[in-house]
Amino acid sequence: MPKQVDAEAQRLSIAEAAIRVIGDGGLENARLRDVARSAGVTTGAVTHYFDGKDAVLLAALDEMIRRILEQQTTLPKCMPPGEAVFEIACDILPLDEASRTEWRVWLAFWGGAMGNERLRARHRAYYVRIVDQLADSFSDLAGLSPEQANQLADAVVAAVDGVGARATLEPEHWPASRERQALATLLKPLLRPLDDANLS
Structure with missing residues (x-):
């Protein structure tokens, strides 16, 4: 039986990885393969959950603001x-x-x-x-x-x-x-x- 993947948890994991990548190298140097590596997934998995780099970057911003507002x-x-x-x-x-x-x-x-x-x-x-x-x-x-x-x-x-x-x-x-x-x-x-x- 194929392993069940929690889509929301996977999206969050990728967004958190993007936060780390942007934090290390800036927005312009954030590449999908670096985000994938940081999240422990393939680049294909990233593009499965997000429609391109801009969507990943915006998800990172969304997650960061969610933390600020929750705090x-x-x-x-x-x-x-x-x-x-x-x-x-x-x-x-x-x-x-x-x-x-x-x-x-x-x-x-x-x-x-x-x-x-x-x-x-x-x-x-x-x-x-x-x-x-x-x-x-x-x-x-x-x-x-x-x-x-x-x-x-x-x-x-x-x-x-x-x-x-x-x-x-x-x-x-x-x-x-x-x-x-x-x-x-x-x-x-x-x-x-x-x-x-x-x-x-």
């Missing part, structure tokens, strides 16, 4: 709102090797989106989802209005993008402690009023 659902509600928002922001930073790989992939897609309208539209849509989910979290934590929560989410994403890009491009100069300190310098003045309001 944001764990909220530290046992601390003051400003501290909780800061910890949520820190969780997105490239603080360890696994998250640095994801950041290398994210930055590779940034570069690819500059000249690819389809990729740029996907990137833009993901930023909307990330900001919306953060804004919902901030509203729940700190009782902010939708407008205030969206403004804060935009500021957090901008700060995280800046620190994360520097840390990803210069990992030897940006240990986790420096990333957290830089993010604190950028965000704590914005977040302090949340804790002050919570105490009053």
Whole structure:
């Protein structure tokens, strides 16, 4: 009897392999045979599940964003709102090797989106989802209005993008402690009023 293959599990395995390949060599150097090798399958198996290289690359981006959005659902509600928002922001930073790989992939897609309208539209849509989910979290934590929560989410994403890009491009100069300190310098003045309001 032929071995049954879980198609969704196989697609996920290939997407995760593509994340590793892009993280190692960038978007332009990601070849289907390298993705297949990393996934432990044949190139034919990759093209069986995906309609070409672009589909594999987009699946990698989709999986990475799924992880980011899933990570944001764990909220530290046992601390003051400003501290909780800061910890949520820190969780997105490239603080360890696994998250640095994801950041290398994210930055590779940034570069690819500059000249690819389809990729740029996907990137833009993901930023909307990330900001919306953060804004919902901030509203729940700190009782902010939708407008205030969206403004804060935009500021957090901008700060995280800046620190994360520097840390990803210069990992030897940006240990986790420096990333957290830089993010604190950028965000704590914005977040302090949340804790002050919570105490009053």
